[in-house]
Amino acid sequence: MSTSIVKDPGESILSRFDSLDIESLKISARDGCKVMKWSIILQLAFQSIGVVYGDIGTSPLYVYSSVFSGGINHIDDILGVLSLIFYTLTLIPLIKYTFIVLQANDNGDGKLELPSNSKRMRLASTLKSKLEKSGFAKFVLFFVTLLGTSMVIGDGILTPAISVLSAVGGLKEATPAMTQEKIVWISVAILVFLFMIQRLGTDKVGYSFAPILIVWFAFISGIGVYNIIKFDPTVVKAVNPMYIIDYFSRNKKEAWISLGGIVLCTTGSEALFADLGHFTVRSIQISMCSVVYPALILAYTGQASFLRKHPDLVGDSFLNAVYWPMFVVAVLAAIIASQAMISGTFSIIQQSLSLGCFPRVRIVHTSAKYEGQVYIPEMNYLLMLACVGITLGFQDTTKIGNAYGIAVVFVMTLTTSLLALIMIMIWRSNILLVVFYLLIIGSVEFVYLSSVLYKFDQGGYLPLAFAAFLMTIMYVWNNVYRKKYYYELQHKISPSKLYEITVDINCCRIPGLAMFYSELGSWHPTYLPTLCHESPNELNVFRCVARYGYTDVRNEEESFERMLVQKLKDFIREDYMILSHANMNIEDITKVDTELPGRLDSEENVNDNVIREENLKEEMERDIEIVEKAWNVGVVHLVGETEVIATEGSGIWKRIMIDHAYNFLKNVLRKSDKVFDVPHKKMLKVGMTYEL
Template sequence: MHLELVRNPHLHGGTFALYSLICRYAKVGLTPSQQAEDCDVSNFKLELPSKRLRLAASLKSKLESSKFAKVFLLLATMLGTSMVMGDGILTPSMSVLSAVAGLKNASPKMTEGMIVAISVAILVCLFAVQRLGTDKVGYSFAPIIFVWFTMIGGIGAYNFVKFDPRVIKAVNPKYIVDYFLRNKKEAWISLGGVVLAITGTEALFADVGHFTVRSIQISMCTITYPALVLAYTGQASFLRKNGEFVSDAFYKSVPHPLYWPMFVVAVLASIIASQAMISGTFSIIQQSLSLGCFPRVKVVHTSPNHDGQVYIPEVNYLLMLASIGVTVGFRTTDKIGNAYGIAVVFVMALTSSLLVLIMIMIWKCNIFFIIAYVLVIGSVELTYLSSVLYKFAQGGYLPLAFATFLMTVMFVWNNVYRRKYYYELDHKVSPEKLKEITSDRNICRIPGLAIFYSELVHGIPPIFKHYVANVPALHSVLVFVSIKSLPISKVPVEERFLFRRVHPKDLNVFRCVVRYGYTDVQNEDESFENMLVEKLKEFIRDELWASQMGSNARVADEDQELGEGIIVNGENEDKNQEQQEEEVEKEIEAIDKAMRAGIVHLFGENEVIAGKGAGFGKRILIDYMYDFLKKNLRQTDKMFHIPHKRKLKVGMTYEL
């Protein structure tokens, strides 16, 4: 995972980022929106090794030709994404509840109910500050996390020296073998608790969106890992002399004068750990939203310096309610820990599986290296996964329940999203029909610029024909806009707008595909329509330049063949160029005039219903589940911050 992050700084981690990388190389996406022009985006192309392997070509061919493989790959990605979202619920509950539980050691009057109440209050405050953004929250917590690692590392070193330094012998692998030989099944079951020692590392993919890879590597190797090793070694040394405190080793091993400072820092550190996972949830929902796999929600870009820092109000509210529900429902960290372990190991196993596909198809690694990776990493992860699944009944069902619910939401939205796309593709307006409509004398052309929005990348959407049939008037300039998400993290602004002219030229009709990466966020301070008009003017000028270059090349060939009349041809060419430039200036003036007359944004308010003869399952999927999601979530027109006075919705019913 981290190898790819180093190789490709534009790739943010997570299951959807890996899925997007696979989609860039192989046509495994279920929506047929690929365009040859997408490869012209500067950071779209993959840096492929020069050596070609038959295994890579064979695997790519099988994935592209198998509908089952495409669906399975998407569902696996959704499962991993859902598990990460489940992490965003469990991490705050687990971290805060375990930190606050230290109050039991300070006061015997502290009851379980009081600890739960304090934890809930902290959780409410934690989710309330999310709207400030990771930048502000991170700056306020950075010194605290440094104090946290310093304290646990220092206390660990103190306990190591004071109690039993001989625990250093535990680095000998022989003791691991002896432990499993001696305890057998119980040793295997204990791995479910051991895995909690490495939880939190699955949130590193989110941190890549907030910091640089190098800063994470340096902090992990110089501060985090050494401090954790010292802390666990110190606790082991403490337990050698105080075995009765094994269930509460952390707070019991803290020297008495440092107890309260350690408690305060522990609570703050738990909040920071929760913050990282909540930010990771926002990041991965933004990725799935951009790829059409999650219902529309408002994404707020909270930092002008870091692209990955986003805040999603609706999701933040739901995470808070779910996290509080888990805290109140379970009340202790035992069952939450079992659930947490399953979510973490599931995500790791799915990430490694996708990474193996990338190693074979894209990186084209040596087959022996791939086999070694599967045997070493795969065997370890499967062993841990089997161990945590053993505690399914003791709280382990919770992340799977969350994942099932979230996967259902994602599947329903993506399934109907694809059905709508195919419907529009099958019923799109042909160029001949468009020419017929715009040339119809019964349809008047009025001053102004109309922007028609559609999810259809290829062709004119059927909503246009429906609009003209009811309103026999068209604006002097028409632009059909399709918002498209590419399977890359960012699209440079100068490469975002892709225009095509709809002929004949005098119609003033254009098609535009606006391309975004899955971490790009529409800038609220920047007028989308102004950018679109300026890029349209650039396209018209570039179109003239391209035609002149082609004309000059053709004239040069003719002159070379004839050998005479070079001066005459040159004069004629100059006249043609002047005439073309005048036409371009007139066309740009027409666009400026249309813009001054007014811009209207037309959105299709598409209602989808199951077609006649549809089965019971399809009716439930479309008429009830999707309809419920659509009515309770954000509409497309709200994503571009367009003034209500210049917005027009066109209703149409699709029978899918």
């Protein structure tokens, strides 16, 4: 943890830099972009296999059965579907997400800087200016962003349900006594276990799950090669896209509807980007290209080869070759599949929270090595309840698959749309390249979207309903949060106003050290005047900015108060050194001036400077003594507990949003003292009401 302290103007005869600015100068520009060692990248690549790819890796469990739910009508339809799977996997997870979307991150990767006179620069500036001036455009972008975020969180609910239910459903082949009801309850037990271990963190879960996923990918690729050689090696001719055209020519509307099942081969692609905070771009690219993509291609090709000889076993094509080994590994892999979107959900909520778009929840950093690996207890339990509810409610992978497909394709299309803006405004890509990107990837995803929406009434409504609910929460919180923030910004106490209050002769001193907490990060909170009783002779008010690293926690051995007092003393000494240095410079100038006729006497000026130096030292010692006395008397933490209400005469929607919805979320979630981790025995809450 680092603390920076700035004393208010009024006492100092010199203006000085903000200590935050001084501290920032000590940081080298190179420190922000350290090159990560390859050993760490490879470790993260290994971990990412156990966290990121469980979802997309287990999609072979249910893709063919979803596509051919009514049976295989023509033997060459298998080649058409395989060809669609091959090009969909190549275009969306591999090219789009792994090599394009991952570059749109927040650590500077992939940002292309061009000369200021570039046509692309002017286009980017023009588009940015128009978006900033248009209130409607900003609302649409905000709405689309919230929708995409809500859909990804919805994936975190649907992924565990469909993955686990699909894998456990294979028990029907082992024993006739295994009913659907028993399969559902076994799935529920597995889901509860999965969410219970989330508290261990991505680091431990990743290292635990990665070996199982590596075995899984080895199994599906090995059995895929075995099936290709044994049943029909000619199935590899599906790389010819003509089989896609023939498939649509034969089946027409049914082929279009089946796209809703084919798109399930891409489920979990969004986890590559959502889990980026847990890993790095390079580590995800390595694991995707070297392990995941080749294994998936071999698995789907092997299944197609098996189905060419056994078209009547489409529902069991995955487990039929080596039943028990594959079943055990499939169940384990399905459990891990859920991890990808659960981790991604935690990351997205953390980012939304930092942007003021999500109510306060507890963020637990689970790794001392990797900052982005987080766990959110409240959301973990809510996700668990939702997953269990969906599993018990639907009890069938077909309807869950319909809902899943809509969520997946919605996220894909929204990502493509927003990425086009990034390519123009941030990367400043060639406009022809942007158009080509939209025509190829955008048109493919639009066709898939039209297909999955056809099954809206067959379970497809679920992710949209959940997204609407979540978007309402996020919009209400963000809207009122911004109004509250700007209200506090407009009514904050300026340094000059604070000085007027503290020198008022009606004020009296209360012994001790008082800490006023504020989220503004600049000067003083609005509730300060109601509790400010300071000495009329000395200000003794400091602004302290405390910045916690993600592994910093408060503890009794090294208390925040003790650390703050020490920082205050260091700051006072630093102030003295700056003033003393300025005094020495004045002395040097005076000596030069005395060499000219008519100037002040040299000895008198030197004596004055010595006296001034002694006065500064006495002032420093007095200030340090004041801080020590205040510390010895005791510390009180003052936290503003604000209530927001709609202004009189507001419309009904505004009153509902502020008086009821926002205040309900605020009351049921974490309070300010919990966020700041203020000790209760030393805390005093100050209640205020804002009319927004």
